[in-house]
Amino acid sequence: MLEQLEPKSVFQFFEEICNIPHGSKNEKKISDYIVHFAEKRGLYCKQDKANNVLVKKAATKGYETQPTIILQSHIDMVCEKNGNVSHDFETDGLKLSIEQGKIKAKDTTLGADNGIGVAYMLAVLDAQYIDHPALEAVFTTEEEIGMGGAKVFDVSKLEGKVFINLDSEEEGEFVIGCCGGNKTDVLLPVIWEDTLQNSVPYLLKITGLKGGHSGSDIHLQRANANKLIGRILFEIFNVYDISVASVMGGEKDNAITREAEAVLLLKEEQVQQIKENINYFNEICVKEYKEIEDNIVFSLLPMKENVGQCFSKQTTEKIIAILVLLPYGVETMDLYHNNLVESSSNIGTVKTEKECVVFCNAIRSSVESRKELILQKIKMIAKLTEAEINVKGEYPEWPIKRNSDIEKICKQIYYTMYGKQAEIKAIHAGLECGIFSKRMGEEIDMISFGPNISGAHSPDEEVDIASVKRVWEFLLAVIGYKM
Secondary structure (H helix, E strand, O other), rough: OOOOOOHHHHHHHHHHHHOOOOOOOOOOOHHHHHHHHHOOOOOEEEEOOOOOOOEOOOOOOOOOOOOOOOEEEEOOOOOEEEOOOHHHHHOOOOOOEEEEOOEEOOOEEHHHHHHHHHHHHHHHHOOOOOOOOOOEEEOOOOOHHHHHHOOOOOOHHHOOOEEEEEOOOOOOOOEEEEEEEEEEEEEEEEEEEEEEOEEEEEEEEEEOOOEEEEEOHHHHHHHOHHHHHHHHHHHHHHHOOEEEEEEEEEOOOOEOOEEEEEEEEEEHHHHHHHHHHHHHHHHHHHHHOOOOOOOOOOEEOOOOOOOEEEEEEHHHHHHHHHHHHOOOEEEEEEEOOOEEEEEEEEEEEEOOOEEEEEEEEEEEEEEEEEEHHHHHHHHHHHHHOOOOEEEEEEOEEEEEOOOOOOHHHHHHHHHHOOOOOEEHHHHHOOOOOHHHHHHHEEEEOEEEEOOOOOOOOOOEEEEEEEHHHHHHHHHHHHHHHOO
């Protein structure tokens, strides 16, 4: 499919990556693929228990005394698909297509975040025609679910002090700092009751939302399906005698939720009026998000399956309260950097399990105290509803380094190549740079860049072919620069 695209080696490796299932916690095959790649070329290679891989390549002639450069990307991807798709991310490769100069996957995420970065690194390691200093290529796992690989990677095996992360998504932007964050689960114990004999099961669904990355897209004020399902349940539960048997929404806590659903038990004589109320609320949401969302759809459809149990009234009230009260969206903006989000929260997933309903939240902030404030709000909601809290996946912020040499070099090369200034920025998303920066100390000099990728963490994800080529040429210029 991609064999005619340039640069050939980059797209060849990217297509091979797309053929290997590599969602978070399913990275063993792609990790082994990288090990085999390195061994075949006689390169130093070390794979750890977390399936992180370190590959080293010696400097080319004339670059032996130049500082070692570390290249880094993560090998896992977010696995999101449209609701009516049977794709199995555990076993199936991605189905690629090319549309209007961009690569997409059919009905699923593409994994250009961060598969393109991995492809760049493999192409550099494979190439015999480029000049470069000693290279240390770091391939990490579980970035999308808490950066687990970076947290356990043995940094003592790294000699380099110049660190280039290839996990950014806007060409011409150089990232020099990012926020920290955590994953916070609210676990609400469930009291079950038998359903009433005269009740009929219906499925309430919300579909058609844009979704997106819960960090880099949070400022766009897109609708979150979990918040909307909470609002509509509040509207109808307080008016009609209904029961709720299940609430589900989203697949990833770091993605803005595109779809959510609830199983309702209704009296047949209520159904038409409830449908009218749902349609009315649908119209309200369309108006609220008219400049942001273009396809919000609420539906209420009869179910064929029998539903034997439902939540107690008290449990239902608590579920609705949590959905309505949990913080979502931008909390504070950075005072010193224009248009930079300082702190935010996202209700990424809601899952009904046998003993509890689990609400998964992603908290982000570049200020530790702001992150703690959001966590305090969630803890108070949990306390008021008699739910439990589980905080996990903590990762540190990447502080901006003043007078960075690699930043100056990248700016100079970019201006020479393109005749314009690159944008230097910090981002409201977690990068593994924060973890490596904290673990490797102040001497490390970091930057992150990459090609144009849009729709990351959603089935709308696509990568711009021409941008991939330009960033490849820029990357070669950077690693070929004599300091």
